[in-house]
Amino acid sequence: MDWVPLVLVTFKLLVFGTGMFYAIKWHYDKEKEESGKQTAQRSEKRALLRARGNVAAALVLSLLVLALAALVLVGTPGLELTFP
Known part of the structure; x- marks a missing residue:
């Protein structure tokens, strides 16, 4: 019974860590992509x-x-x- 919280917390940290990594990567890539489009988007x-x-x-x-x-x-x- 003592190993259940350890395994579940480890799994939770891995899932949240992976999710945070991809969220930060997605935002960084999106910002990098939009930096070139800003002038065209202003008129729109x-x-x-x-x-x-x-x-x-x-x-x-x-x-x-x-x-x-x-x-x-x-x-x-x-x-x-x-x-x-």
Whole structure:
């Protein structure tokens, strides 16, 4: 019974050590690969941010239109909607 924790802890350390080695290697290789692509990606990133901004502006505008339409529809049948 005394050998079970020793074997399991050793196995766990080997598995985690191997996983950490490959994780660090993968990140290092990815950084090395991306260092050459950074200039091309900046323009793509700007275009993506611009598109996201346009979508966000359209969403906010549509929410404002929806809120205005809701206020008009609530007031039409005679429901009283006053703000304190």
